[in-house]
Amino acid sequence: MLASERREVREAAREFAEGEIAPCAAAWDRERAFDRRVLDRLAELGFLGMCVPEEYGGLGFDLETYVAVLEEIARADLAVALTVAVQNGPVSHLILAHGTRAQRTNWLPMLASGERIAAFALAEADAGSDPGALLTRAERTHEGAWRLDGSKRWVTNGSLADVAVVFAGTSPPGEGPGVGAFLVDTDAKGYRVAGREKTMGLRASETVAVELAGVRVGEDRLVGDAGSGLGYALEAVDVGRLGVAAQAVGVAQAALEHAVRYSRERRQFGRRIADFGAIRSKLATMATKVAASRALVAGVAAALGQSGTPTRDGLTAAASSAMAKLSASETAMWVTEEAVRIFGGYGFMREFPVEKLMRDAKGTEILGGTSEIMRLVVGRALTGVA
Numbered sequence: 001m002l003a004s005e006r007r008e009v010r011e012a013a014r015e016f017a018e019g020e021i022a023p024c025a026a027a028w029d030r031e032r033a034f035d036r037r038v039l040d041r042l043a044e045l046g047f048l049g050m051c052v053p054e055e056y057g058g059l060g061f062d063l064e065t066y067v068a069v070l071e072e073i074a075r076a077d078l079a080v081a082l083t084v085a086v087q088n089g090p091v092s093h094l095i096l097a098h099g100t101r102a103q104r105t106n107w108l109p110m111l112a113s114g115e116r117i118a119a120f121a122l123a124e125a126d127a128g129s130d131p132g133a134l135l136t137r138a139e140r141t142h143e144g145a146w147r148l149d150g151s152k153r154w155v156t157n158g159s160l161a162d163v164a165v166v167f168a169g170t171s172p173p174g175e176g177p178g179v180g181a182f183l184v185d186t187d188a189k190g191y192r193v194a195g196r197e198k199t200m201g202l203r204a205s206e207t208v209a210v211e212l213a214g215v216r217v218g219e220d221r222l223v224g225d226a227g228s229g230l231g232y233a234l235e236a237v238d239v240g241r242l243g244v245a246a247q248a249v250g251v252a253q254a255a256l257e258h259a260v261r262y263s264r265e266r267r268q269f270g271r272r273i274a275d276f277g278a279i280r281s282k283l284a285t286m287a288t289k290v291a292a293s294r295a296l297v298a299g300v301a302a303a304l305g306q307s308g309t310p311t312r313d314g315l316t317a318a319a320s321s322a323m324a325k326l327s328a329s330e331t332a333m334w335v336t337e338e339a340v341r342i343f344g345g346y347g348f349m350r351e352f353p354v355e356k357l358m359r360d361a362k363g364t365e366i367l368g369g370t371s372e373i374m375r376l377v378v379g380r381a382l383t384g385v386a
């Protein structure tokens with residue numbers, strides 16, 4: 001896409017997010033749910049199928065345009081942006097990259113149109129940073145279908161989701177680490193949302209635990225090879241991490257804008273606090289960090305091309321997306337904390353916008369992999385030492 005076209009898409013996303021998401025974000029945070037109708041509006045704009053090729057009903061955007069739109073939505077509300085990102089990023093990517101022709105034809109148009117909302121169920125209570133430790137099992141039944149048993153934790157989109165990509169071990173115990181990726185309808189017998197997490201931030205996003213008790217799915221619900229799901233998950237997570245990075249930039253940008261505005265209004269010692277060099281210096285550092293993270297996210301998005309291929313600087317896709325997430329999420333945390341400081345006592349109050357941004361920013365450091373894991377991925381790519 002041409003830079004001028006990408007600018008227009010970003011502006012359209014910003015206008016929509018400012019008009020229809022931002023005014024409601026504080027209330028949705030208090031109510032712990034966003035209005036489901038916002039997803040219909042996002043679907044109308046095509047934003048639920050941004051990277052899905054046009055032949056499957058998507059917009060066929062490149063990753064640079066995708067991250068620009070995600071940033072704008074997250075600038076208004078991270079909870080809504082996260083739903084958009086899960087739908088577009090890991091789930092659609094997985095089906096596009098590894099699904100059969102029939103799976104692509106069947107599922108991608110439904111995801112792009114918002115007819116089906118998706119979840120990505122990889123993590124478990126004892127398998128977060130180490131997804132290879134997952135205990136959920138998939139066994140082939142006599143009829144040639146699959147039976148899934150186990151439980152998942154921290155599944156974003158919770159009861160909103162119509163379908164979940166569930167990762168489950170496919171090898172008999174003791175016979176290797178095979179993992180399969182299964183498309184499971186959330187109304188399937190044996191699939192149960194076992195409880196909603198009470199989260200610090202991202203409170204309008206439904207993060208849930210899921211139990212799978214003898215859930216039966218046909219062979220047509222297995223994506224790709226029955227033993228390669230973990231590799232697919234990690235690939236999908238690369239795109240997911242880039243998406244989280246873009247969202248972190250949006251949160252940081254929002255905090256910066258609130259802080260600049262407040263510094264011009266708030267008066268102490270008979271002057272605006274923006275008249276104090278210490279405050280201007282803080283704002284300058286915040287703006288610089290936000291711009292640097294945005295540039296890194298855009299650069300990685302441009303360089304990634306096809307997931308899994310080395311990027312231009314010689315780092316793998318995994319290391320590049322990890323770098324982007326590390327930089328952007330830690331920037332978001334730092335910038336939102338500075339914004340709370342600039343707001344003084346009001347920064348700590350629920351009726352001002354920056355404490356929500358600080359709580360949300362924390363989530364970007366964890367979901368999709370923690371900062372420690374991002375450093376581990378980048379360090380391994382640099383040194384070759386696992």
Ligand SMILES: Cc1cc2nc3c(=O)[nH]c(=O)nc-3n(C[C@H](O)[C@H](O)[C@H](O)COP(=O)(O)OP(=O)(O)OC[C@H]3O[C@@H](n4cnc5c(N)ncnc54)[C@H](O)[C@@H]3O)c2cc1C
Nearest residue numbers: 120121122123128129154155156366367368369370372373
């Ligand atoms: C809001 C939210 C939404 C989420 N949504 C989803 C979702 O939709 N789907 C999904 O599958 N998961 C989701 N997750 C789960 C998320 O991916 C995991 O929480 C994350 O990967 C960390 O795993 P953990 O919580 O088990 O922490 P642990 O892996 O137990 O880590 C605990 C601590 O140990 C550190 N640590 C672990 N291993 C190492 C190591 N090798 N070296 C150094 N330090 C290490 C970690 O960095 C962390 O500080 C979500 C999480 C949150 C908070």
